[in-house]
Amino acid sequence: MLDIRFSSALKAMLYLAVAAERDAPDPSAHQSPEQHSPTLSSAQLAEVLGTNPSLVRKLLVPLVRAGLVESTKGRAGGARLAKPASQITLAEIYRCSVGDKPLWACRPDGAASCEVTANTAEFFSRLSADTEDAVLDVLGRRTLADSLAEVRSLGSQTPAG
Template sequence: MNEHVLDIRFSSALKALLYLAVTAEQDPADPPTSSSAQLAEVLATNASLVRKLLVPLVHGGLVESTKGRAGGARLAKPAEEITLAEIYRCSVGDKPLWACRPDTAASCEVTANTAEFFSRLSADTEEAVLNVLASRTLADSLAEVRALDVTAAAPGTAR
């Protein structure tokens, strides 16, 4: 049953990096770090899970992390240089977007060909998703999030 659990690593990583992008604006020359406790509060999770989430982002060169009492995480490069595709690949790895059902005995043209069909469909879909994510940067996404907040706060709109 675990293979059917919704994977939230990408959305969690994106949210963490958006938060780090906001904090980087405070002092672009020497951005402050955010502790795993601060990020855990933003993500509504615990600091241990945040540290695990950051590991592939550090290995991917998107986040710098320092240990110790005064340590924390910050963006390794400007938000304008980080694409959502990079965040996706770092957080999810090579895990396919969808999992195909295991092959069954070929008893007709459908069962004989659906695994290959689904494999091709999955590859095409993943390519399309990665193309969309590659066209958007972390900075673009932060601007979009802020625009949504302005829209939500506008007079006469429900919140």
């Protein structure tokens, strides 16, 4: 079964980054960040993600715990980025969305009847750890702001029609 938590969390975070840009403060206005930061409801995010608000709220919980998103409850509540998109890495979003779940699961061990069956689990565990380290390295070098710029550049390359 495919795990779409990371892609869903990333899409939500990109959408929050767009909202933060759209409502960036006027430098001449003397506002605190709380006075200008937009909040988007779980219903608004659910519409973008093509899911339901309850699932969005569950998706946001680890992002809030990690300090990437701020959430307010109530009628006028919603979610917003807790810090600038340029200070949030994709590795942080990935770790929040998948937790400690490994990238791959190893096939359960059977009886060790030869060198392959005796050592495959350890080999696979090391391979999985190396792969996860590589993934986190790549994601750690990309910020949410970088990713939003890349998404926008892809849109400008799409032919009209």
